[in-house]
Amino acid sequence: MSKESLRICVIGCGGYANTVMTETKGLSGVEFSFASRDFAKAESYRNKFSGVKAYGSYEEALADDDNDAVYIFSPHDLHLGHAEMAATAGKHVLVEKPIARTIEEAQRMIECARSNGVNLMVAENYRFIPALDKALDVMKAAAENGIGQLRSIRITCEGYREPSEWRRSLRRTGGGVFIDGGIHFVNLLISLGGFPERISATWLPKVFKSSEGEDGINLLARLPKGASGTILFSRATNISETRQHVTVDGSHGRLTFMPYGSEVILEKGATKRKIRTSKSYRGTRKMVREFRESIIEDREPVMSGEKGLDDLSIVLASYRSAESLTEVTPRQYSLY
Template identity: 30%
Template sequence: MENRKIKWGIVGLGNIAHQFAADLLLIEDAELAAVSSRDIFKADEFASKYNVSKRYNSYEALFADEDVDVVYIATPHDSHAELSIQALENGKHVLCEKPIALSYKDAQRMIEASKKHNKFFMEAFWARFIPAVQDVLAKTQNGIIGDVNYIKADFAFVGSETENIRLFDKNRGGGALFDIGVYPLFLSYIMFGIPKEIIAKSIYYKNGIDLQTSMILQYENAQAVLHSSIVSESDMKAQIGGTKGRIELNSPWFMADGYSVFKNEEKEAVFTLPTLGKGYSHEIIECNNCILNNQIESKLWSHQNSLDLSEIVEEIKTQIRLPF
């Protein structure tokens, strides 16, 4: 394995990019080499905050920078596909923020571009890499709670039309399903795989996006009851039930610092597994390792995993008639 720093570029400098950049600074073999925003003042401010020497006011300029190894796409959902493909065409590895795209066809195009140009590509499902989720997945597969047959998971908060404009913007792929509904769907997928049947119902905003969506996923011997909302709160714990007990991931479960195991309604064990930084660090480490080992995909969150999840989301999008 090469002993060198992987040089990162960030495209799109909103809130999530700030959290990602802070975690990137914690990784020894990673360096934030360049950032880009359509607004050069935003790029200057971001670059100064994280001590980045290069800042651009066009995404294309960052893609053309020969010093950048891998690009983190942190723009709104509607631009994920085109920007990822453009970066791959420019010889960059890509970590694209979830959801991978607003359609299954676009997700396919992104994966094809990764293979064509032989460059690493991964959807940034950071929850897949945090220690608590990894440990729960391993323990359930080893039978700690028997045969797993039930999941209950929410992701909900009260968004503001003035502060979270993107969330309510139809043109940017706003709404509950694509922004946060993909998280509980992801948990069900890594536990059970692709469902046999999906039932989804939504409450809508005036422009047709979903304000909240509830989903039941039916499997051969299991069910997942999932919910996402940008207009209500929930405890955001995730419960995983089996024939010999249940697991409860700490709230908020998608960045949990641990979990509890219950048997016969008694708390049998508590596991504490804190994240490094906010938790984006774990997916950064995975990307670096894959790139250094000349892999174009992660074994933990593969191209096929992203395509499978995108297909599940596409079915729900069709059921609830989202206008994307």
């Protein structure tokens, strides 16, 4: 791709699209258009975010040669169809997590993008948060400056948010809160500790009876080189605000951070050091910039379709483990 500015058409003008557009407003090298089955909504987003064009159908947007790519914000059950439509039309694809509901759907999306010569990237903003970058820098440092050999990773995210609308449907979502929001922390676990070799999971007692999927889960993972990883994820913990926390223990120290926080804390014995991060806490600007640069540089994006498939395979293996009350091998739920 030769031109420096990328035009991305937003597919699905809902609440989270509003959040991302607010955070990426003014990003250089990118311009947005908006498509919705409700033209008035697309036009409203175009006006609000200084977009270049609005469309009353996805087909109209994909037929416009001025659109280089799409950013898919639609519900999980529509990811496959919208991604295949876009890739077949020659548009690069940025799709919200999870990549899909099933391994088979994800693999079809990957193959369709590959056969049409377009990039497929999963919009996993946690992969781009500054706190993760700082934590990885410390983990890669020599033992005297870092934490030494990895021993354990503990991730918690607890809050109170009842699923709304389509998220209550097992068919539309592909699961419950873990595939919808917990997959962020699966990506964090893999980024910090590598792909799990074995996992076991248990459901938490259900609170939201209106939802067909789970509202809480506890995951235990055996990581490469003998390390241990845990994720406690709940959206039915009756507290006033969502709390997220990551602890990484090594043979020579401990790292702690909040994913959207502005610092990483390194503890070595009685010594505690605060390492400041940048102010781009949620990582969305860096994420969209990576999508643009991967296309311009004609390379695979950091958060490729295959990486999204990795995250999904852990979620689905967790479901199988919780259902069967057994330890499982995640690669059994992947197609490669």
